[in-house]
Amino acid sequence: MKLKTTLIALFSCAILCSQNFVEVQLPKPDQLSPFFIGPLFKSTIHHGVTPPNYNGKVILFNHGYIDLNQTQFLFDNNFYQKTYDEGYQAVFVATTRGGGIWVNGELLAESIDIITEKYNVTDVSIIAHSNGGKAAEAAMIQYGKKDKVQQVFALGTPYWGTYLADISQMPWLNWAWRLTGLNEGARTSTTYYCRDVVRPYLDNNPNNEPEKFVVLGASGYFNGSNLLARAAFTATGGILLPVQGANDGVAPYRSTLRPGAEYVFRKNDFRAFFDHIDVSLGQFSWPYVKSYLQNRSRNSNQTFETETPANFITESNYYIIHSENEYDKVLLDKNSSFAVAEILHEKPTAEFQGFDQDQKKISTLKSHNQEDHKTVIPFSESNIQLKSDSRFAAFIRQNNGITMSLEHQIKNNYPTLKVDIFSKKKNSELLVNTEIRGVITKTSKIDGTSLKNDPEVITFHKKDGSFYFDTKNLDEGVYSLFLNSESNGNFKRSIISGFVVGDINKALNMDEGASDIFNKTEKSMKITPNSVKNYALLSLEGYNISDKISIDIYDVTGKKIMDFVVPVNQNSQYNISENLQLLSGGIYLLQVNKKETIKFVKK
Incomplete structure (x- = not known):
């Protein structure tokens, strides 16, 4: 009878109307049914029950994705129960799935007005998971709600972006982003968009109040409590590790460090050895959030070094091949005795075979350290074609010390891309006649609006030992970059990155009256x-x-x-x-x- 009553209450719940939100009244935490399914295609505010010991304070939860919002009050998450027991009014806000920081920030700002009016409070505290933490800062700074937010607890928020989002902008690799279960919202989560647009725009804004942010950045991509999530995050976390260091499978630890915020955990803190899903669960994060809610004064002993990657130079000792190209081969650098292929594959388990130039199968190909979605294979022979029963991307790492680096030099809103090739060993003769080339695609406007454009080939020009590409002749917008270097069979290297061209302050004025003529053409x-x-x-x-x-x-x-x-x-x-x-x-x-x-x- 109790279950029947619960289901009736859930599916005939009061749905109120607001401009952009459906509003749903939840039952008490202990009456929530695991069969509950809220709106999945409409921005939604789920109102928790006001506890009998209500302390007059409202906590707004925001995940940033509609269909993941319910994980903050369902299943194995005890956030709703804990806040209810402690006397807090809990409200769960779902914005959009792939709208990005500015769209979700504007919606979150609207929800803050709705919630403060409904509960007659002057401000709320926000517990935001992942991209919800970026929506929170956009709502406060860009959309003027800083005075209505007391504190923001950012759980695994990639404030400086994630390399997984960079990968997703390569059409032949976007399935890798989907392994995380996030699928969309990647355009404004790339490392270059956050570095070139989000951080300089928001951190230097007069409305910025960094002291209101408390960051919980996790480091345990290999240690999740959910077995299905752990399999995917072990693969994606392994890809992130050599590029961005310690991570939770989606958000690199150093990317979570919002400038000027309070940092609860140090990098590789044993208390934070959990993954991107677990950091969103109350049983892992509530004890730390609760301590800050009860004592608003900042803990000065937690303001340790930030490691923010504002001037981060990307380096590569690998090149990338993928399954769709028969012309891609595993090639050993000249004078290199072996290479290691770190392979990310779409199927959880995959089989791999190698074939020589005569299409004869290589019997010595052996997999090592095979995990769900990731396989490591050493190679001692060159010119091998790799085939599989799954789509894959292989990062072929070499052992001869040759490295390619990419640096962005910004001047007058137009970055110059600087590439250097150097050797950490005494084999500089391999660097002669090096060619640097790239493929760029304009993926969005500066405000994150998606664009569909064809790729363009660019070449770099050598000057004083380095290679340069000046973007001043490109149209304003956000560009993905697949950078490659090659030297007469001596070596190959690859970097996936991107850059932004144009005046970010002008572009983010959000001029709704501007005409959109970019894609209109008679050609x-x-x-x-x-x-x-x-x-x-x-x-x-x-x-x-x-x-x-x-x-x-x-x-x-x-x-x-x-x-x-x-x-x-x-x-x-x-x-x-x-x-x-x-x-x-x-x-x-x-x-x-x-x-x-x-x-x-x-x-």
Whole structure:
């Protein structure tokens, strides 16, 4: 009878109306049914029951994703029960799934007004998990709610972004982000977007009150209580570890360190050896949050070094191959006796086989340290094609000390990309005739609005021993970058990164009256079908080409594979099937007259 009453209460709950939110009244914590399903497609405010010992204080919980919001009061999470027992009014706010920091921040600001009015309080404390912590600072600073927020407890919030989001901006690697269960919201969580836009804009804003933020950054991606989450976070955390250090499987520890905030845990603190899901659970985080709620004075002994990566230079001793490209091979550097492939794969378990140049199977290929979604394979032979029953990306690490570094030098809103190649061992002769190239894609506006653009190949110019690319001729926006270096068979290196071009302060004024004409064009370029096998038709509509069409074909690293010329005709359609027949299977870029570029797949 009790269960029946609970279910009736849940599914016939009072749903109130506000401009952007559905409002739902929850039952008491001990009456919540595990069968409860709240709104999944609408921004929602779940109101907890006011406890009999109500102390007049409201705690607003925000995850930042609609369908994960309910994990803060359901299943094995005791946040709702603990706050109820302690006399706090709990309210759980779900904003959007993939809207990003500015969209979710504006919605959170609206919910703060709704909640303070409903409970007749002047301010709330916020417990925010993951991207919810970034939405909280946007609501306070950009949308003017700082006086209505007493404190923010940020649980595993990547204030400086996460390399997993960088990876997600590579179309052939976005499945790796989905392993975390987050799926969307990556555009404004990249390391370069947070570094170039979010942190300088918010940290230097006169409305910024960093002392209101208390950070709980975890370091135990390998130690989650949920077995399914642990499998995914062990894989993603292993990818993050060499790039960004200690992490919880999604948020690197040093990325959680919001400048000027209070930091509860040090890096690798044994008390914080839990993963990105566990840090959101009351049984792990409530004792620390409770101590700060009861004593608002800051604990000066917790203001240790920040390690904020504002000037972080990205380094790589690896190159990246992935399963969609038959032309990708495991290659040993010259004078290198072995390499190690750290492989992230879409299926939890995957089988791998290696084939030599004659497509003969390599019998010596042995997997080591195989875990769900991750496999490590050593290689002592070169020019091996790696095949699997799962999509994968392999980071091929070499042992000869050759490293590529990427530095962003900002001047007048236009970054210059500086690349250096250096050797930590006495083999500098391998660095001769090095070529640096990249593939960039404009992925969004500066405000995070998604854009669909084709990739563009860029080349770097050498000066005083370093390589440079100046972005001053690029349009304003956010760009992903797949950077590659190569030297006559001596070595290969890769870096996944990105950068932002333009005036962030002007762009984030959120001018709703601005006309959106960026994607409007009368020109059209496409290959039919996009997955080319035996037939390929190139269509060029709206291009003023008088004589001939020069076509360059590149692989996804920006390396030119071939070039050819076709004569102009009146119908603007060109059969290029014969030209593409000799290409191996994989992803390619086609460039017309050294300008526009489109992507296609060769089967």
